[in-house]
Amino acid sequence: MNNKKLIFSVFTLCILIILGFLRWDNLESSADLHYKYDRWAGQKWVEFYPPLAASSNSMEFPLIYIDEIHPNDINKYLGKQALSGELVNKWIERTKLTDGYVGLLLLNILMVIYSFFKSQRTYNHKDSNPR
Template sequence: MIIKKLIICVITLCILLILGFLRWDNLESSADFHYKYDRWAGQKWVEFYPPLAASSNSMEFPLIYIDEINQNDINKYLGKQALSGELVNKWIERTKLTDGYVGLLLLNILVVIYSFIKIFILRDKK
């Protein structure tokens, strides 16, 4: 019975890992912009790397109602989306999906570890 649970947990763990790797689809990029698509949320995101920045920090935000953005429109776009609340809603949705995934992954890993320990303890008792 324990071995069946372990096999199911290992298969589930593999599926979760594959889903994690398949979450993001990298789209076109330029020197300052890197576009990607979140398959789980069905949302396009952009990472903006400011030119002349002292560090390699980027700014990441969802693209709502548009497919591309240029450097001159970023502040206007972010201000409009922040006032409407949609920007925050997209971040919350992304965070919930990520937290749920990480929770399932950790729970699955703990069950696999617990099952291994239980199998080895039962073997030692025999």
């Protein structure tokens, strides 16, 4: 019975890891803009790398009602979306999906560890009491 739990836990862990790798679809990019698609949320995002920036930090935000943006329009776009509240809603949705995924992943990892040690204990207990 414990081996079945361990096999099931390892199987679901593999599925979760694969789903994590398949979450983002990289789209077209330019020197300053990198577009990607969040398959889980069905939302297109853009990473903006400011030219002549002192650091390599990027600014990331969802594209709402548009498919691409020009670097000169970013401040106007962000101001408009921030005032409407949609920008925050998209971030909250993304955060909930990410937190749920990480929670499931950690829970599954703990289940794999627990099942492994439980099966080892059962195996060693059977081995030490020969019939």
